[in-house]
Amino acid sequence: MLLYKCPRLYLRALCEGQEAPPAHPMPHVSHSQFNWKLFWQFLRPHLLLLGAAIVLALGAALVNVQIPLLLGQLVEVVAKYTRDHVGSFVSESRNLSTHLLLLYGIQGLLTFGYLVLLSHIGERMAVDMRRALFSSLLRQDIAFFDAKRTGQLVSRLTTDVQEFKSSFKLVISQGLRSCTQVAGCLVSLSLLSPRLTLLLLIATPTLMGVGTLMGSGLRKLSRLCQEQVARATGVADEALGNVRTVRAFAMEQREEERYRAELECCRLKAEELGRGIALFQGLSNIAFNCMVLGTLFVGGSLVAGQQLTGGDLMSFLVASQTVQRSMANLSVLFGQVVRGLSAGTRVFEYMALSPCIPLSGGHSLPREQLHGSVTFQDVSFSYPCRPGFEVLKDFTLMLPPGKIVALVGQSGGGKTTVASLLERFYDPTAGMVTLDGHDLRTLDPSWLRGQVIGFISQEPVLFGTTIMENIRFGKLEASDEEVYAAAREANAHEFICSFPDGYDTIVGERGTTLSGGQKQRLAIARALIKQPTVLILDEATSALDSESEQVVQEALNRASAGRTVLVIAHRLSTVRAAHCIVVMANGRVCEAGTHEKLLRKGGLYAELIRRQALDAPLSSAPPPETLRDPQDRWPRT
Numbered sequence: 001m002l003l004y005k006c007p008r009l010y011l012r013a014l015c016e017g018q019e020a021p022p023a024h025p026m027p028h029v030s031h032s033q034f035n036w037k038l039f040w041q042f043l044r045p046h047l048l049l050l051g052a053a054i055v056l057a058l059g060a061a062l063v064n065v066q067i068p069l070l071l072g073q074l075v076e077v078v079a080k081y082t083r084d085h086v087g088s089f090v091s092e093s094r095n096l097s098t099h100l101l102l103l104y105g106i107q108g109l110l111t112f113g114y115l116v117l118l119s120h121i122g123e124r125m126a127v128d129m130r131r132a133l134f135s136s137l138l139r140q141d142i143a144f145f146d147a148k149r150t151g152q153l154v155s156r157l158t159t160d161v162q163e164f165k166s167s168f169k170l171v172i173s174q175g176l177r178s179c180t181q182v183a184g185c186l187v188s189l190s191l192l193s194p195r196l197t198l199l200l201l202i203a204t205p206t207l208m209g210v211g212t213l214m215g216s217g218l219r220k221l222s223r224l225c226q227e228q229v230a231r232a233t234g235v236a237d238e239a240l241g242n243v244r245t246v247r248a249f250a251m252e253q254r255e256e257e258r259y260r261a262e263l264e265c266c267r268l269k270a271e272e273l274g275r276g277i278a279l280f281q282g283l284s285n286i287a288f289n290c291m292v293l294g295t296l297f298v299g300g301s302l303v304a305g306q307q308l309t310g311g312d313l314m315s316f317l318v319a320s321q322t323v324q325r326s327m328a329n330l331s332v333l334f335g336q337v338v339r340g341l342s343a344g345t346r347v348f349e350y351m352a353l354s355p356c357i358p359l360s361g362g363h364s365l366p367r368e369q370l371h372g373s374v375t376f377q378d379v380s381f382s383y384p385c386r387p388g389f390e391v392l393k394d395f396t397l398m399l400p401p402g403k404i405v406a407l408v409g410q411s412g413g414g415k416t417t418v419a420s421l422l423e424r425f426y427d428p429t430a431g432m433v434t435l436d437g438h439d440l441r442t443l444d445p446s447w448l449r450g451q452v453i454g455f456i457s458q459e460p461v462l463f464g465t466t467i468m469e470n471i472r473f474g475k476l477e478a479s480d481e482e483v484y485a486a487a488r489e490a491n492a493h494e495f496i497c498s499f500p501d502g503y504d505t506i507v508g509e510r511g512t513t514l515s516g517g518q519k520q521r522l523a524i525a526r527a528l529i530k531q532p533t534v535l536i537l538d539e540a541t542s543a544l545d546s547e548s549e550q551v552v553q554e555a556l557n558r559a560s561a562g563r564t565v566l567v568i569a570h571r572l573s574t575v576r577a578a579h580c581i582v583v584m585a586n587g588r589v590c591e592a593g594t595h596e597k598l599l600r601k602g603g604l605y606a607e608l609i610r611r612q613a614l615d616a617p618l619s620s621a622p623p624p625e626t627l628r629d630p631q632d633r634w635p636r637t
């Protein structure tokens, strides 16, 4: 297991002759506890400001603790004046009133200060967390995304981080303040009347214990609730992202119903959580009111017994109110903290995941020594999310340098899977894929994908930016001239120049403002700009009409020259000129050879050709001379 997580250990295991570990288990997402270690990493840079905020919050709370005592003294002055009618009430009370006004002012300033600081810290932390989570998600294995919905992941980046940030700010502002006030007031109260304070001290821990028990249940509910919200977001995201397909099948109603059903589940779960929180708050209110009533009752009897003055009782009452308000705040805060901790757990959960296939690491080969010879040696493979289902079984294939090899065969036979293994989106369960004799697992994946392999799929995905930036996606440091050259090579320059904005044309989300053929040619330019040694064409022309296909095919032919090319095709007419055609069935190679050789053999390929009724219109140019003699270089079947 450890070997998976660390490619270096894996390599050492190979060197020491240990058996290669079975391929990538599904990255494990544990429903773990809140990750305090990660939280600390985000908090650490802000410790100084946080310390300042805490000091200000504590200051505000301590100022607040003094207010009941001064109010009690003011009441004493009122009582004295009412009783004795001696002197001026205004002059007697001036000092106390000024003192109180000053405290109110200081409290306001301190509150302003710590709230500004907390807002600053909260926003910075949220940005850091989103960046770290996004970066971690981008690094996860492709297998991770097979098992996840985009909506769920996006929700972690948005809602969960937001929820966590709000809770964090509330805990420091309200929570810290309420706790300090409760503590400060309890000290004041114990000075005024130890007996009354004892009453409060007995009741408080009992209530806290009950609260903790209820809290763990609420936390579970909150987690379920947020997961359901993420599911609903996923449904909306999918429907909106595929709105053309939804419209084409007139499935708006169905999508609305799916979303409504998910929302209904959200509502039920949220209401259950709401009821739980309401019950918790209701019970705590009753308990705290009873506490105040009890305090008044016992305090009143102490005043009657002249063990307490009227002013002291007033101070006691105001301080008890502060304690009560703070406790109520804490109970409201509790729900938020429960939600915040769940949200934080979910955010840190994905952040702590380490991919089985790292983005980089291992060695790269100098370009001048790179030949582009690829082999699949006895490769077996199951997708991690379907472990019992072997897609490739002892699959062996050789792509000689500079040659074109076509993979054909039944749908679902594993052709795209072969391409995915070559790109190292997954690692084989058994056997190995090599480039120039090097196991792909020993090579740097970022070098492999960024510089060696170019991939062009059936449905090219473009980004909603300019044509220039889309082509440059293949090589960020490419000059304008390199972009133009790649576009020319891909037969795209002409149509790009015909647009009023030329290379600065915005292509719309996923390239919706372009035709299929235009998108495909941009994808070819994007793949060619990095001058890949190995090119994978996964049914690159199958979605195009015959006119576009011709232009795109021409570009592909040009792009294929001198490169090792793996062509995956359904339409057999497009691969007749390949140096070798490999027929796949049930995850195995069952035939291989040139078009003519396979036709003569009269096996599966000939049968496929017959089915596609391509015997007659075989009109494209005959394969180059070099193709006529495949000899025994081709894969064993």
Ligand SMILES: Nc1ncnc2c1ncn2[C@@H]1O[C@H](COP(=O)(O)OP(=O)(O)OP(=O)(O)O)[C@@H](O)[C@H]1O
Pocket (backbone or CB within 6 Å): 146, 383, 385, 386, 391, 410, 411, 412, 413, 414, 415, 416, 417, 418
């Ligand atoms: N991400 C995935 N997770 C699990 N199973 C998958 C995944 N992708 C493909 N498969 C399964 O692997 C098998 C081979 O799929 P693959 O896409 O490689 O076939 P293919 O030959 O390219 O098919 P087609 O010609 O229809 O594109 C299929 O049974 C498919 O259901």
